[in-house]
Amino acid sequence: MKFDVQAIDKKWQDYWQEHKTYRTTNDTARPKYYVLDMFPYPSGSGLHVGHPLGYIGSDIVARHKRQAGYNVLHPMGFDAFGLPAEQYAIDTGVHPSESTARNTARYREQMERLGLSFDWDRSVNTSDPDYFKWTQWIIGRVYDHWYDCREDRARPIQELIDHLSAHGTAGLEAAESEALELSAEAFNALDAKGRSDLLMNYRLAFRSVSYVNWCEALGTVLANDEVKDGRSERGNHPVEQRPMLQWSLRITAYAERLLAGLAEVDYSEGLKAQQVNWIGKSIGALVHFDIEGHDEQLDIFTTRPDTIYGATFMVIAPEHELVDKLTTPAQRSEIDEYLTYVGRRSELDRVSENRVTGAFTGAYATHPLTGNRVPIYIAEYVLKDYGTGAIMAVPSDDDRDKRFAEKFGIEIIDVVDKTDYPGATLKDKVGRIINSDFMNGMEVPEAIEAATERIEAMGRGKRQVNYRIRDLVFSRQRYWGEPWPIIYDENDVPHLVPLDELPVTLPEMEDFRAVSGASPLERAKDWVATPRGRRETDTMPATAGSNWYYLRYMDPHNGDAFVGEEAVNYWRDVDLYVGGAEHAVSHILYSRLIHKFLFDIGKVPTREPYKKLLNQGMIGGPISYIHLGILLTDDGQRHPVWVSSDVAEGTPLTVEGIGSGYLVVDESTGTRLTPLRFVTETSVNNESSFRLYLTAVEEAQRLDHQDAAYFRTILQQASAFAWQTDREGRQYLELSVEQGKMSKRKYNAVNPDDICNRYGADCFRMYEMFLGPIDQAKPWSVSGIDGVYRFLRRYWNLFVGEGDRLSVTEEAPTRAEMKVLHTLIRKVTEDIDKLSFNTCVSAFMVATNELTKMNCRKRGILEPTVRLIAPFAPHLAEELFAALGNMDSVHHATWPEWREEYLVEDSITYPIAFNGKTRLTLDLPAEASREEIEAAVRADAQVQGHLTGKAVRKVIVVPKRMVNFVVG
Template identity: 40%
Template sequence: MEYNFKEIEKRWQIYWKKHKIFHTQENNKQKYYILNMFPYPSGEGLHIGHCLGYIASDIYARYKRAEGYNVLNPIGFDSFGLPAEQYAIQTGKHPYETTRKNSQKYIKQMNKIGLSFDWNRKLCTSDPNYYRWTQWMFIQIFNSWYDKNCEQAKPINLLIQEFNKNGNYFINASTSYKCQFNSKTWSNLSISEKESILLDYRLAFLCNNIVNWCPDLGTVLANDEIKNGKSQRGGYPVYKKKMLQWHIRISAYAERLITGLNRIDCPQSLKKLQLNWIGKSIGISISLKMMYPINQINEIELFLSRPEMIFGITFIIISTDHPLADQIGVHFHKKKCFNISYARISVCENQKNISGIFTGNYVFHPFIKKKQIPIYISNYFSVDNHTKSTIGVPGHEEKSKKFAQKFGLEIHKIYEDEICMNSDFLNGLNKKQAREKIIEILVDEKKIGKKNTNYKIRDAIFSRQRYWGEPIPIYFKNKIPKTIPIDQLPLLLPKIDNYHPKNGKSSLIRAKNWAWDEKNMKIVPNILIDHKHVFPLETNTMPSWAGSSWYFLRYMDVHNHQFFIDQRKENYWKNVDLYIGGSEHSTGHLIYARFWNKFLKDRKWITTEEPFQKILNQGMILSNSASILKIIGKNTFVSYGLRNEENTYQEVYVDLSLIKEKNNELDIKKFKENKPEFRSFTFLLEGEIFFCKRKLEKMSKSKYNVINPDEICEKHGSDIFRIYEMFLGPITQSKPWDDQKINGVKNFINKFWRLFHKNEEFEVSEIDPTFKELQILHSHIKKIQDKMQSFSFNTSISSFMIVINELTMLKCNKRKILEPLVQLIAPFAPHIAEELWYKLGKNKSILHYPIPVFNSKYLMKDQITYPIMFNGKLKFSEEFDSNISIKEIKNKILNHPKTKFFLRKKIFKKLIIVPKKVINILHH
């Protein structure tokens, strides 16, 4: 009987949906919460690279259910953001419609693969019922401050109470120490003065800052939305620009973000990325006197993470958002300094691209008399977050060296073989000794420094000049930000006709009804703004990471309209047990989500400090791309073999349908039809052929190398697709896709199906199995249990293949062997498992039955699996008892049927056995 996957898979997908098999409720079972990183529903739908993590999480979710856990495996869509907005700008279609259509496409694809998501808990960040709570949380962040004394966020009202108690003494926002702030008492300050002070404490605040500005997209971008100085969306240039923006004071949580990593089970590489992003350094802060004081300010503060480098300082850089940046230069430098604020982000590869301007001012070196260190303004360097300044040590830093060469500054080394050599009191000391000596002198003797801990992490910019995002629930009363009353949330996006940003501002400025009537508490037309009762609303929207920073909590209680989560449900699910996603989310998203969770815990709305217990970063599926070379500066394409060093080239990716796969030849006629903008270009051929460049790389629409899972499922079936994706290699590693090898998995599934059928009819035996058959089964159960704990899905499938081969050779079709085998394979191939389970006479889904457990008396002796190579090429593998002799191994291998098969037309030369590792048979 042939395995009809189309009919079988459709039937069971309908069954699962009809009977709501994957809907989850809290109960008295032990919980297990599995989550995939939030998908964005693009118009292209899923490709097989996306499916890797979804299939892996589904296999594990199904396995944990069979182990008896109450498994939460939800899914939803991160549906706000730049892609939908750009599509709206190009087409005029409302982002809601395109997002809804794209989400439906994703749902259809995911169901076709047989993913066991609880669709009853589906959410979208663009749903007002969801972003109502995102807005609520922003208001709570706005109305909170961070108390450094107890390392916890608290309501801003408690801070105001402290101000009232302490008269004219206020708490320093960065240290929580009391310091004199104003000659007036708090009660005597004006509303404007009070709000100005509070903005230094609020966890959500407005300030002018340097941002990543993309003119082509018309919006601010986060660091993780930029690659090599260009936007990841569209590849447009990105610049530095000073703008008034909303910020979230994530830097207050820097130390907790570091220590919290100890609670997370995740790869060391991920922890390292997080630590580098936060950037903790311990050193000293020093204040150096300026040659020309500015408005009675005569010092600049610097942070030295490596104090031993102080004799190598050649210049000082302050950023364009430094408090003194607009004042420090002499008058004729003002315009030049301003222009630096619009400098390219991209790393400068040559001196002519390095941006910077000498201010005309200097600081005095603390040790070398009369030495004057020039002060520059530049965005070429990453400055310290606290002091907004940095030092240049060109003798020991490549970036500083390039800057020094550009401006003709001195370059000298202060160390040779780790030994100091630039001052009498440091000569002969190693770095550690020199560091301690310099700190002692600067802090204790000169008293111009203090020991300090610093963090590289910056407060997150929260404003986006976009339409398609959560409206920020703020209106401005006499330029003072006020929050929309909580009972009036959600603040809904207004309808507009033109989505393109205008003059660097969000398209929301075009909204005709975008003003707040404070008296009647509702949105009214802008023409009614009188700044007495009606005030302008914030026109920027939230970044897409706002909604994706807490979605894992909403899944626990998605239908709650009274609060974002019920305490009893949060106490049950607590946090995510397994979080699966790509390593590209290892910095920005994880930092934001962890911060957001910690804030909610501080304010006692949830109970867990860290949102994720274990994080598993999946690898990528790689696919061959094709590109052609264009000579930069010319309308000429060059066949790949004609490239030379005289020209520089730009790679232009080509749709694979335009390539003749056998010889990588471009069909120029079709290419010009496909890309009209290149019709007038010249193509330099090799003879009569134009060759492309081929590369194995990450799947991407921009590289035209994506593979649609629908096509594979249509041709081979979802179960075969699922198994093949997992069989490609370890889940955490990247691996290439190869259509040709999928037939091996197809043969395996058909062989498994045939174990249950004889002469086209379903037939299983009720005879008791032999000891050998029970050994095979229980050893396999033990292996699967061990491999699942380590997420070794590829080797689990290898074990299945071995067992199926062994049972086929034994012609075993016994119920007591085959039933548990079906249960074991069900997480990997759920459709065929459900069908066989039904044929075995079961009247409920296989999901309702517990996973088989092994009986130790049937376990085989410790065995070693040897790969069997023929002239270095793997042909098959074989297991041997660990105590077997080399002689016995040799006899068994030489007499093995597969060895005889592979040597049938060859001359045996030699057999090499590397104990416990490999067997290699050499032949002519």
């Protein structure tokens, strides 16, 4: 048997496929364990070495749990619908179904090359009609429900209709777009269209006009999480706010439960904090202000009702519905001018320059407590979407209000004395209330309570909770997504497409580009027109398919339900969910929402989908640059040359074929991106350095892949290289380097296939784990991978001796050998549990070093280590396990258990410290008592040497730990 990692990888990958080694059945006799990787979108560039970090970690857990006797569900599938897939298709001119199929196949190949133990028979793909049939069905269920705030759950829309026709809105506490009051008679008098419109106010999936993020370049609306700094996350295009008719999901109804549910899941604190911030709960009060000369009231939301005596003006959002009505003739032109200005400003302008702007409407509100006249302004800094879109401005205790007041010359009344709290900021909610009538002298928390009570008692408002989270816009004017399963009748009333007619598939289209706000599906006239009316032409966002996929894996081929009842009651939820932190907010939050909805309608037995979440760290890639300079030769000629990054301007240079002169730098010089595959990482004088060797340049001339082609065009920019020579006489240039994300554009993506082909999948797997804690970001570097390869080789050599023959003996193990084995069992078992994979690899190295030193070749020791290493190095383990005479796969073998009796120490090495400084160590019997230890230590000659001439004030003895003498 040869240590030929390529052959071993191939042999066992074929074997696993053929024997379906990782097939999972819904065998309810065994305890279940569900370990899931986040759904990848199969991009055209394939996997790079950053992706597998999480896959390997979860695979180790899956394999370990399998060996530990669990029925393990460890599936993989693809998030194939959505903007990226469609944008990629448009860029490459290939139909998304084709490119998706190709990319999916590539991903699967790469994953199989890594030896990941997925049950591919359970794979799903969101763009598969058998899958999105159920996506459409789920959204249909959401559409068919409303949220009863009193029972705190979703209920069928028919029950709402029954209530409305019997009592109207009386006694109704529902999650709603706007508060409505309606009698039963009025409801019953509505026609079909009127009734449908009214119900939209309550449905959990509803259609309404709202301000949405419109992205002109992508031709679609985007959800809040798809927008970063006023630009689209995908493609970095500008985004503006526009009122549009859109489908949305009423996630706000679930805000409180999404918040509360965080208490019962095991996510990192940071991730929980992000979810909490995104939901953005704030507790405060709703206050009504009368407006002079108008019947309407101005409603504002504040978290600081205690500062109401400091409210010297009001500000409403420019888009607020009362703006037009409140504007006085004298102020009309000023307001119109301001509205034009605001309309011109993009979201990006608003975010980037933080100027104080606004205009006076001419109207005044009446302060509910003082009766004072309070001017009403409009200003950009008040957002239409948050609270009521209006505020009472308290310039003494709010930065923005203060800047506004200063600019417009408005009175500032100090209402909170913070002298007792030096350093406190406005947000700390501390201080003593002044200038505030009945609240004077109160501390802030007390005053908030008192103010709220007073306002409620006066009928001027009420306590209120507000959330930052907005309802989730769920329409896209794009082709590549699930069509909304809706048909509008001749009265424009939407009707759900019934289950037996699902899925609503996409029409075949040649040109599926989105044009100016109209969905491409509108152009598919035959598809839109049905006997019952016209189809909805909006599609769903990518999250529609990915927010419930973990349930489909439980029962992927079920044609009668999205998941069978028995299957979901067995698998229940995901025990360990592994993926990148970039999906922390949106994906996790939205699938928690759908899960809670499915719980409400009795389709899932658990309240949360993911019990424990592990966010793997990003692996960055070095981005290297070659330096271009000008060689000014003695004859005054200028020659562009490639130089080392450490060559300064003015350095004398001699370049072969050109002559000598010195280096100059001008606007044509600088740095050029160098593909990572041509860069060699070395270490010189303990400093790491990145070099371009002559051999790599020659290689770039030969190879025909993209990186080489790019690099050739770059290298044409100069005619020569100012080579340096290393110790071995090879020619190179020093490059400059920075760390960045791995991406195709930066030519720094490293393909795991390349590493596997060189070192084998097992070495790659263990090396990625050895890099450090899995949740920490780290730069990719190949330095060190040789060390892991050497370790695997040494481990192999424990089993295989001279002439590549198995050299394992049947001798009985010694106590020392058993101690090595059981120490390893304990360490690996415990550390897998802690998801501390890097220390597992170290433990294997330590054990291998020790067994090599002992020259241990005994089956009784070595065979259990094969079962331990199987999750990490599945191929080598399989090869060795078979060589030891086992017929079944090592991955079905049991996990070894450690026994304490082999771990106990006979003697313990005690550090002996004097005033806390360790001076020597002494070996003492493990079972020695405190007194025996002290006596033995005091008797030691060396210890006495340290104690001579000093008074021992105290002796601290911690059995099995240490001894410390306090001397004076």
